[in-house]
Amino acid sequence: MCRVPMIERTVILYIAMSLDGYIARVDNTIDWLSVVEQQGEDYGYSDFVGSVDTVIMGRKTYEKVLTFGGEFPHKGRMCYVLSRTQSGTNEHVTFFNGAAADLVRKLKQKGGANIFVDGGADVVNSLMTVNLIDKFVLSVIPVFLGSGIPLFQSGRPEQLLKLTNSFTFPSGLVQLWYEKKA
Numbered sequence: 001m002c003r004v005p006m007i008e009r010t011v012i013l014y015i016a017m018s019l020d021g022y023i024a025r026v027d028n029t030i031d032w033l034s035v036v037e038q039q040g041e042d043y044g045y046s047d048f049v050g051s052v053d054t055v056i057m058g059r060k061t062y063e064k065v066l067t068f069g070g071e072f073p074h075k076g077r078m079c080y081v082l083s084r085t086q087s088g089t090n091e092h093v094t095f096f097n098g099a100a101a102d103l104v105r106k107l108k109q110k111g112g113a114n115i116f117v118d119g120g121a122d123v124v125n126s127l128m129t130v131n132l133i134d135k136f137v138l139s140v141i142p143v144f145l146g147s148g149i150p151l152f153q154s155g156r157p158e159q160l161l162k163l164t165n166s167f168t169f170p171s172g173l174v175q176l177w178y179e180k181k182a
């Protein structure tokens, strides 16, 4: 019997950053995202999130999401929260205490739809260090925050990318789609 190889799931970072590269202010606020809020425009988010069945986020991002109130945004998806301080599973998420790379490798072996890396920067940089993010969808917000939590931390290996798409919006948001070069 011919064994058909499983198509590997793609790990995608979908995140918004200020033009100077921050994902949040130092105090974790993200109110500056509102400069691009426009009725009827979600910058492809619902299509994107509909294409994933698994979400990975850091504990601080998870806690931020909880402050939004309302229904948990990833209901119905497997949601893993990386943490060295919390464990267990609740109604919406499973805390993962191991290495971020081990989680991603395990999920890739398991098969399924694509995997959404939601952030924050700690998680992104852990995964980028081991080259485990396949695609990057970066929504650049037209604001210089001046300071904050930088998306990209220093000390990672150099990495070449291929630009696969780019979109500009009347709000001034520019969305860049990259994938890693093999």
Ligand SMILES: NC(=O)c1ccc[n+]([C@@H]2O[C@H](COP(=O)([O-])OP(=O)(O)OC[C@H]3O[C@@H](n4cnc5c(N)ncnc54)[C@H](OP(=O)(O)O)[C@@H]3O)[C@@H](O)[C@H]2O)c1
Pocket (backbone or CB within 6 Å): 014, 015, 016, 017, 022, 023, 024, 027, 028, 029, 030, 057, 058, 059, 060, 061, 062, 064, 082, 083, 084, 085, 086, 096, 097, 098, 099, 100, 118, 119, 120, 121, 122, 123, 124, 126, 149
């Ligand atoms: N602009 C955007 O689109 C966007 C998207 C997502 C998040 N954010 C913002 O980003 C901020 C949070 O980012 P952040 O970088 O400070 O924190 P984060 O990555 O969300 O969470 C950091 C925490 O996650 C755990 N963690 C991270 N990497 C780990 C690893 N490799 N292994 C095990 N545990 C790990 C640790 O939790 P423990 O301390 O429990 O060990 C760590 O303290 C929030 O303000 C959020 O609103 C913005």
